[in-house]
Amino acid sequence: MEAETTFDETYELLFPLIYRFVSIRVPKPDVEDVAAEIIVNVWRGLPQMEKKNALKSWALTIATHRIADYYRAHKRTPVLMFEELTKPLVQESDLSETWAIFLSVAEALAKLTPQQVNVIQLRLIEGFSAGEVAEILSTTHQAVDSLLYRAKKGFRKIYQGNPDKGGCG
Amino acid sequence: MKWFNKRMDFTSLWEEDGDLKRMKAFFSAIEADLKGREQVKHSVKQKALEIIAREEEGGIPVAGKNGLVQRMRAKLVVLSGHRRWKIGVSVIALALMVILGQGAMNSSWNILPRMGSTVKDVQMSQSLKIAPQEAGSIGVDGGSPSTKGAAVAPLPPVQAIVPPADAGIPRKITHYLTLTLEVATINDVVGKISREVQQQGGYVSESQQNGSDSHSSAQMTVKIPADKLNALRDSLATWGKVLDQHMLANDITNQYYDSQVRLQTLEAEEKRYLEILNQAKTVDDVLKVENALSNIRQQIEQLKGQLKLWNNQVDYSTVNLSLVTLQSPNVSVKNPWQPIAWSKTWQATQDAVLKTISSSWNIINYLVIGVGYTLPYLMTGALVWGGYRMWRKRNS
Numbered sequence: 001m002e003a004e005t006t007f008d009e010t011y012e013l014l015f016p017l018i019y020r021f022v023s024i025r026v027p028k029p030d031v032e033d034v035a036a037e038i039i040v041n042v043w044r045g046l047p048q049m050e051k052k053n054a055l056k057s058w059a060l061t062i063a064t065h066r067i068a069d070y071y072r073a074h075k076r077t078p079v080l081m082f083e084e085l086t087k088p089l090v091q092e093s094d095l096s097e098t099w100a101i102f103l104s105v106a107e108a109l110a111k112l113t114p115q116q117v118n119v120i121q122l123r124l125i126e127g128f129s130a131g132e133v134a135e136i137l138s139t140t141h142q143a144v145d146s147l148l149y150r151a152k153k154g155f156r157k158i159y160q161g162n163p164d165k166g167g168c169g
Numbered sequence: 170m171k172w173f174n175k176r177m178d179f180t181s182l183w184e185e186d187g188d189l190k191r192m193k194a195f196f197s198a199i200e201a202d203l204k205g206r207e208q209v210k211h212s213v214k215q216k217a218l219e220i221i222a223r224e225e226e227g228g229i230p231v232a233g234k235n236g237l238v239q240r241m242r243a244k245l246v247v248l249s250g251h252r253r254w255k256i257g258v259s260v261i262a263l264a265l266m267v268i269l270g271q272g273a274m275n276s277s278w279n280i281l282p283r284m285g286s287t288v289k290d291v292q293m294s295q296s297l298k299i300a301p302q303e304a305g306s307i308g309v310d311g312g313s314p315s316t317k318g319a320a321v322a323p324l325p326p327v328q329a330i331v332p333p334a335d336a337g338i339p340r341k342i343t344h345y346l347t348l349t350l351e352v353a354t355i356n357d358v359v360g361k362i363s364r365e366v367q368q369q370g371g372y373v374s375e376s377q378q379n380g381s382d383s384h385s386s387a388q389m390t391v392k393i394p395a396d397k398l399n400a401l402r403d404s405l406a407t408w409g410k411v412l413d414q415h416m417l418a419n420d421i422t423n424q425y426y427d428s429q430v431r432l433q434t435l436e437a438e439e440k441r442y443l444e445i446l447n448q449a450k451t452v453d454d455v456l457k458v459e460n461a462l463s464n465i466r467q468q469i470e471q472l473k474g475q476l477k478l479w480n481n482q483v484d485y486s487t488v489n490l491s492l493v494t495l496q497s498p499n500v501s502v503k504n505p506w507q508p509i510a511w512s513k514t515w516q517a518t519q520d521a522v523l524k525t526i527s528s529s530w531n532i533i534n535y536l537v538i539g540v541g542y543t544l545p546y547l548m549t550g551a552l553v554w555g556g557y558r559m560w561r562k563r564n565s
Contacts (some may be wrong), residue, residue, distance in 0.1 A: 007221075011214055019213070020199060032209065036216035043221075098194070105195040124183055125196045148179040155188060 010043050014059050017126065018042075021060060024081050024121075025067050025114070034070055038063045057132040060122070064136055078114050108158040116151035123148055341425040341479065344398055344486035345417040352409035353495050355385045362389060362490065365404050369397040371485065387492040392485040401488065409492070425479050432472040439465050 015035075022035045042059045049058060071078045109117050115137065122133045123144070130144045137144070183189040352358040355378060363373055371393035378387040393401050405411065442462045449455045 007218075011217070015210055015213065016200070019209070020196070023199070032213050032216060036213045036220060039213070039217045040220045040224075043217075098198075101191055101194060102198055105191050109195075120192060121196065124180060124189060124192055145179055149182065152179070152182055152188065156186065159188070159191075 006046075007043055010046065011039060014039060014042060014056070017056055018059060018063055021063050021121070022067065024117075025078065026070060027081060030070070034066060038066045041066065054132070056126075057128060057136050060126075060128075060136045061138075064118075064138070080110055080114060080117055104159060108155050111158050112151055112154050116147050116154065119144055119147040120151050120155075338422070338426065340420065341422045341483050343419045343421060343479075343482040344395060345419070346398065346402065346486065346488045347413075347415040347417075347491075348402070348405060348411060348488065349413040349491045349493065350405060350409040351412050351493050351495055355387050355492055355494060358408050358492055359387055359389065361408055362391070362405070365401060366391045366393055369401060370394050371397065371401075374487075385494055387490075389488075389490040389492070391488045391490065393488055395484060395486045398486045398488070405490075410495075412493070421479055421483075425476070428472050428476055428479075432469060432476065435465055435469045435472065439469065 018038050019031070019035050022038065023031050026034045038059070041062050045062070049055070051058065067078070109120070112120075118137055119133060122128045122136060123130065128136070130141050133144045134141045180189070183192070350358070359376065359378065363376075366373060371391055373389060373391050375390035376387070377389075378385060380386055391401075402414075439462065442458055442465065446455065446458045446462065449458055
């Protein structure tokens with residue numbers, strides 16, 4: 001009973017984060033399976049976990065490895081799945097502008113490298129520190145900083161090239 | 170690239186041009202999309218629970234409390250399964266090889282006649298060497314019958330065949346013995362040989378030692394009364410291992426008595442010349458007779474010297490001795506196809522350990538010496554580098 005409760009708690013805590021991470025990296029039909037496997041792996045490995053206060057970053061490390069395994073097993077190159085995302089639910093008045101921003105950002109992100117998108121999501125959106133991101137992506141602190149800097153430059157260049165879709169021109 | 174050294178916050182860089190805001194809006198749209206999908210959350214949970222249930226049924230550990238024990242047990246199960254027979258066969262094969270090797274080394278079987286101790290090989294070569302002498306010999310010297318010690322040492326060679334002499338004429342025979350002896354310490358044995366030779370009434374005519382104590386050797390030439398030669402040879406066999414020996418008996422009876430007859434003839438001739446000299450009346454005659462007499466006396470002296478030498482050689486046999494130290498078993502393997510005896514394995518192991526220690530010590534020594542050799546260059550390099558650093562600091 002205790003194990004069930006622990007699993008529920010873990011699941012409630014990690015599901016949004018894991019699903020957000022997986023949904024834009026794995027083809028839609030496999031997202032649920034991959035996310036379920038990641039959560040099982042995290043829960044199974046909890047007793048051996050060293051840094052108990054770094055559960056989220058540790059879970060994302062497992063997620064990164066599991067996604068890499070997925071693409072290796074399918075013999076495919078990792079790609080980002082922005083086209084498969086559902087259109088955002090927005091108010092009628094904001095429809096035009098929000099929709100344009102969504103599309104242009106998705107298009108710009110799709111043109112960046114997967115590693116740059118990883119850094120943008122983990123560092124800017126999820127709020128992990130550079131050290132935590134380096135650990136999740138199995139790289140160095142300097143590499144994370146460099147990726148974020150290059151991602152900014154790349155994003156600005158691509159976004160400025162799409163003035164019709166909300167770019168600043 | 171100075172921004173990199175200053176370690177600026179790149180998240181604030183993203184705030185420029187409103188990009189961070191756009192990015193957050195984009196991901197929050199995805200988040201909002203997820204919130205509306207409770208059925209997805211439920212479905213993923215169901216799948217996760219199904220995976221866990223499947224794994225529990227399959228016996229794979231779920232919780233990690235006893236993970237190590239269970240993993241070890243799983244490994245043992247795998248080992249005891251399809252690999253068990255492989256380990257068993259390997260152990261049996263190794264044991265067989267060891268038993269086979271030990272049996273062959275101890276010469277208890279004849280399956281590998283070439284393998285075995287070096288002692289046996291020496292015996293074989295010695296018996297081959299003396300075979301022709303035994304074939305034609307009439308009398309063998311009084312060597313003791315084979316004991317355990319005699320079995321290790323080579324059999325003494327038989328003295329040369331002596332033809333039966335006339336009753337009134339004693340045979341004149343010179344004996345030469347060449348012998349190689351392996352001993353533990355050269356100095357002790359050289360001393361023992363010298364004392365023994367003196368006790369027997371002989372003398373050491375030449376002695377030479379060279380090398381360090383562990384790899385030293387010595388050559389000796391001794392003269393021993395002919396009748397004591399066999400006693401000396403027996404003594405030598407007890408002080409070390411006889412590796413090689415060669416006996417040469419030279420019969421000089423004919424030459425000796427020929428020279429003796431010639432000497433008697435010359436002496437008679439000298440006597441007659443002396444008588445003629447007494448009868449000589451002119452100076453010319455005296456000079457002629459004295460000239461002939463001088464020539465005869467010279468020949469007489471030569472023959473006397475030769476006979477004296479032969480007498481000495483007949484009375485005193487010559488023994489040429491080569492002494493070598495006992496070689497370390499792991500370096501004395503001359504034939505790689507003939508391994509060292511099992512009995513020497515422990516000694517060889519001790520030598521190997523000592524060699525490793527001394528080699529390691531030598532490496533450290535060489536390293537220190539190498540540092541000594543390169544020290545001037547290192548110091549020069551350090552000075553140049555320090556100077557360069559100072560010059561660069563001043564310029565900057």
